[in-house]
Amino acid sequence: MKLYEKYPLTVTNSLSGKKEKFESINPGFVGMYVCGPTVYNYVHLGNARTFLTFDTISRYLRFLGYRVRYVRNITDVGHLESDADEGEDKIGKKARLEQLEPMEIVKRYTEDFHTVMREFNILPPSIEPTATGHIVEQVRITQELIAKGLAYEVNGSVYFDVKQYNQLTHNAYGILSGRNIEELMESGRELDAQNEKRDKRDFALWKKASPAHIMRWPSPWGDGFPGWHIECTVMSTKYLGEVFDIHGGGMDLKFPHHECEIAQAQGANDKPPVRYWIHSNMLTVNGQKMSKSLGNSFLPSELFAGTHQLLERGYSPMTVRFFMLQSHYSSTLDFSNEALNAADKGFKKLNAAREIVQQLTHPGGGTSTHTDLEKQLSALCEQCYQTMSDDFNTAKTLAVLFEMASRINDFKSGNASLSLVSAEVFSRLQATYLGFMQEVLGLLPETSGNHALLDGTIRVLMELRKRARTEKNFALSDRIRDELKAIGVQLKDGKDGEMTYSLE
RNA sequence: GGUUCCGUGGCCGAGUGGCUAGGCUGAGCUCUGCAAAAGCUCCUACAGCGGUUCGAAUCCGCUCGGAACCUCCA
Structure with a gap:
């Protein structure tokens, strides 16, 4: 019996808003796509939380014995600064500001991103495709959508026809974000220069490049660049199939990005692309979302060094990882020095117990004694699986690990004797504690220099x-x-x- | 204005109707030459008001307060 059969997973599916039993399309295999960073600037701590969430999810899926194909893209073009027709894409704008070739911008910030991921012990995905590497496919799907009457070309740009899509799919637009099309009509802010679109809810699949625009590719509609949403549709379905298991990303991408992804894929392939949508919540500072525009964001490097104004001191990457895992991914997490200090101490405690449990050796004797202690230890091991299988409840899992740590300390201090448990139960305790700490939660011992x-x-x-x-x-x-x-x-x-x- | 969500003890934070979450802080004890670490004990909460129920932090309604999204955003 596979572990994923023994400990069946439940996940909160944003489509239904409810916890659902997780069943993969192909037994034993999981396909997962997560929207990666737009590499036009350094990633900040809030960004890191999302990737940490899905790192932990993919780690646990693998721990349960699934073979996981994890695709996380790099957005290196096509992310508009605004929705207006003359909108500039973020990479291009940054390239102009820093007087660099766009691909220099992409390279610089992609490397920064990878460095940060490594620092947090976030494992690389199976495939990390780039938007610019998939221009051909993006053009092709845009042509398909035009052919099906779901998109139209105006003046060298192509837009997705939301109203038409909605008629063909019985009002599928809004299925993820809970919006209905009429409300969107009333609530959407008036934008300038929207006269190209037939309807202001329509979104761009392909944008015509102005003469000054740096990043451009030839297309049937002239030189241009892809819209933001289409890249994810192309890359996810290319590597995971027209229907795949999990799509993840930050909560703030739910609308419009993910809603548009569904519309594009369903429009092109006539079926909903994703079985389970998982959204991770925001990191907040003093109750407000961490973001650059609010000036309350900081870079991981500033956090480690303690150089930001909001920080009293520096905190190590593993302390921060532990801090984030103490809350559930679907809750907002508020950042504060006090909370980080508490995390620092708590994490040290778990680490100390890790060293002890690694060093302890059982005196031998394999007979199960069925003592209360033995039952308790076995139950704690079970709970690790159960809590993680319950919608990846890392906070609860850490609580279990803390209890295990106390029992481990008892062995060390002599408050309890290893002879009270069988060698089998002891090695299970050892394997479970280390496995969940290091492999599932990715919490490694801090290493110091020399x-x-x-x-x-x-x-x-x-x-x-x-x-x-x-x-x-x-x-x-x-x-x-x-x-x-x-x-x-x-x-x-x-x-x-x-x-x-x-x-x- | 619309959509979604949240309000838990000194702080951070899990909580899927009935069973101690956990961590940090504080107080006391044990151990110790003294510490540190560890163990034990204590401080035991669910914004307010109604309702459903044998029973609600957990379900429903209202009020108050806060957040995210509706525009680029992890």
Whole structure:
């Protein structure tokens, strides 16, 4: 029996707004698409949260034994600054501002993005396609939509005909975002220079490039560039099929981006493209969404170094990862120094227990004793799977890990004996704790710079202190401890004179 | 104005009608030469008002407060 059969998943599907049982189209395989970054600027911490969410989801799917094809794109063209006809795409604008070739912009910020992903231990996707690498396909699907009467060309640009689509599909437009087409008509803001469109709800599939526009490709309608929404439709269906399992992204993409994706794919292929839509919620600062325009966003590098005004100090990538995993992906998460400090301490506790559980060895003896402790440990292991299978509840899973950590500490301190549990249960505890910490939640031990040299040096000092203590020279032993403490090395005396240290 | 969502103890945050979430902080105890770490105990909450129910933080309604989306946005 596969793990995904033993611990069946439920996920909150944004289409229904409800938790649903997850069943993949092909048993044992999962296709997942997530909208990646627009590489026209550095990614900020809010962006990182979304990718962390789907990293954890893909990690757990794999942990359960699914074979996952995870596609996350790079948007390197076609993202308009505004919806107006003369709208400039973001990459092109940035290229003009920084006086660089657009592909230099793309390269620079793609590399930054990858660096940040690595720092947070976010695994690379299976495929990372770019929008500019799929111009041909985007032109082709646009032609198909025109042929089906769902799109029209005006003046070198092509627009999707929302009204027509809605008539053919029994009002499918708005199915994801809960909007209806009449309300959109009334509520949409008036934009300038919209006279090209037949209806203001229509959106661009292809935009004509003005003479000054840098990024341009030939098309049946003249030189231009693709609209924003069409790239995701093309790349997701190309690599995952016309219907695939999971589509993810930030909550703020639900409308219009994802709504438009559904319309394009359904329009072209006559079926809804996605079985489960998953949206991760926003990172907030003082209750407001983190965003550049509000001036409350900061870069991961500023967070690590503690150089932003809002930060009291720096926090390590793994502390931040832990912090984010303490809330559910579908809730907003409010950032604060206090919360980060608490996360820092909590994460250290889990780490300490990880080291202990790795070092502990069972004395042997494989007979199951069915003690209360053994039952409790087995139950905790089970709970890890159950909580993660319950809509990827990382917060609850961490709570279980904290309880496991307490039991692990008991073994170390002698409050409980390993002889009370069988070797089998113990190795399950070991494997589950380490597996969920590192593989599922991606929480790795913090590594410090020159480890071997530092470690050796501290050990010499610990030997000196041990000798001082046996000689009851507490003045000297305290001095060694206090001075090391002052530079961030905490010594801990254990039983029988043994000594350990941890780095602050 | 429309759409969606939220309001949990000092702080952060899970909570799928009945069973201790968890973390951080604070207080006390145990252990310790003293610390640190660890363990134990305590501070036990669901915005307000109604309703459904044997029973509601959890379902329904209203009020108050907050957020996101409706325009680029993870």
